[in-house]
Amino acid sequence: MSAVVAAAVLAPAVLFPSTASASDAPKPIGLSGPDTGSDSAKDTAPEDGTPGAGSGQEQRDRAEVQRILADPASGFGVREAAEKALKGGAAELRHFLEVELAEQRQIDDQVKVSQIYAVGGPAVQKAARAALRGTHQDILDFLKTGQYVARAEDEDRAKVEALLADPKTGRGVREGAEKALKGGAAELRHFLTAELPRLRADDNRVKLSQLMSQGGTAVREAAGKALDAGTDEAVEAFLNEGFAKAQFEDDRVEVLRIIADKETGPATAAAAQKAMDGNAEAVRRFLTVELPVLRESDNRVKVSQIIETGGPAVKKAALAAFEGSYADILAFLKDGWAKARAEDEAATTKPGNGAGTGMGTGTGTGNGTGTGTDGSGQQPQTVQPAGLTQTTTGGGTTGTGGTTGTTTGTRTGTGTTGSTGSGTLAATGSDGLGWEAGGAAAALAAGAAMVVAARRRSTKS
Structure with a gap:
């Protein structure tokens, strides 16, 4: 040491x-x-050389x-x-x-x-x-x-540098601080004592105006009151306290709107309800951090439901979007889905020629059966009792059944011109389908197909 x-x-x-x-x-x-006094005896050290008194x-x-x-x-x-x-x-x-x-x-x-x-x-x-x-x-x-x-x-320089490092520092203060740092002690002291208060007040008014233009109803009202007061203290009080309170009110209104929106997915709705039970920080976090992630998740689920229930064109477009980016998902839900549905509807519409015949025999009481060929194919028909009319499902025409009597005979009927359409229209997507009904729509479509198949087997037998 x-x-x-x-x-x-x-x-x-x-x-x-x-x-x-x-x-x-x-x-x-x-x-x-x-000491040049006369007491010379006291100024003399002992004869042995050791320090004495x-x-x-x-x-x-x-x-x-x-x-x-x-x-x-x-x-x-x-x-x-x-x-x-x-x-x-x-x-x-x-x-x-x-x-x-x-x-x-x-x-x-x-x-x-x-x-x-x-x-x-x-x-x-x-x-x-x-x-x-x-x-x-x-x-x-x-x-x-x-x-x-x-x-x-x-110390003055450190204060000025701290102002520059603060992201909340406004443009006017920032420019004044940069200028002061280029000078010496006098410039720094003048900036801190004379320029800073004025520049900060100007920046606060600019910031208030920005928040007022971007904020909701509560923020605009609180900002307007601060401006009407006409003092720098009122503006600063709004920025320090009033804005946070007003923003909390507006945030809660926005979360309630999201919950009430029928397009809001289940995950987003659940998180929104949870946020409503929390404080201002929880609500703001939901809106700024959680909401984008939850919406993406819900939209991907929605596209997967559309894939299950859609027609050929809808399935193809939905799969391509699902395997792509989130931007592709949004583009599909916004425009692609409607275009694909239109393609499916156009593909499932066929014109009929309006011609049809019916062959039937009648015995006993005149009840007879017959087979008919519609104008678009070989779809079997059942002829009802005499005098009744049977409509084909394939765009063909109607034919009349056999006559009443005990004799056996044939009767040929010529129908009126049929309308366009042939067969059952293919599914084109869950247009207007709620989030919870996606699976039910798929089950309903499957059930309808089974009913049609059963009827066809019965007719052939």
Whole structure:
């Protein structure tokens, strides 16, 4: 440790050579010259050479050295030299007070400046370097006043830099701060005390106007009241407290709207209801963080339901969207779904020729059966009793059944012109289908197909 201390003491003297001398340093307080009184016997050391009680001057010197040693302002070098002097006699004490004290004080002061330099800001370091390169008086001036002036400049600079680092700082304050940093202590102080309040008030009004234009009903009303008040304090109060309260009200209204929207998916609706039971932070998090993710999940589920219930064109378009990006999902739900449904509807519509015949035999009471061929294919028909009309399912025409009587005969009927259409229209998607009905629609379509197949088998038999 002695080596480290010695290096710290000697480094400033080597790095920053001073032209000061011992004569530049002030004399220690209480230091007096040799006692030239007539009591010569008291000023003479014992003949054996050992320190004795000493003279009055020696006692005064010893007391002065002890006082210097007890002073908390004394540096390491002064203390070390003082302790060494106290172990000696009158000559050592006198040499310390007249020669070593000034030298050690200069070294200690240089060490203090070096220590301040090591932890100081830009202004402090600049002033410390100038002092170390100057005289001992320059060092004393730095320790007494210069370091505090430089420290104030560094503190002002730090405040201005903090304003620039704050993302909430407005444009006007930011421009003023950048300009102040290019100057010195006077420019920094002027900016903080004179320019900053005015620039901040202007920025606050700009920010209020932006929030007012983007906010909901509650935000606009609260912002309008702050502007009507006409004071900087009212505007600042709105930004610090009023805006958060008003935004919470608007956020809750928005969440309720999402819950009530029939297009809202189940996952989104559940999370929205949970957010309504929370605080302002929970509601804002739902709207800004959770909602986009939940909507994407629900939309993907919706497309998967459409794939299950849609026609050929709808299935193809829905699969392509599902395997693509979320942007493809949104594009399909917005436009692609409707276009694919139109394609399926066009593909399942066929024209009939309106011609049909019916063959039947009647016996006994005249009940007869017959087979008919419609205008679009070989779809079997059942002829009802005489006088009744049977409509084909394939766009064909109607035919009349056999006559009443006991004889057997045939009767051919010619139908009227049929309308367009053939067979059962293919499914084209769950247009207007609710989120919870997607599976039910698929089951219903399957059931209808089974009924048709059963009827066909019965007719053939």
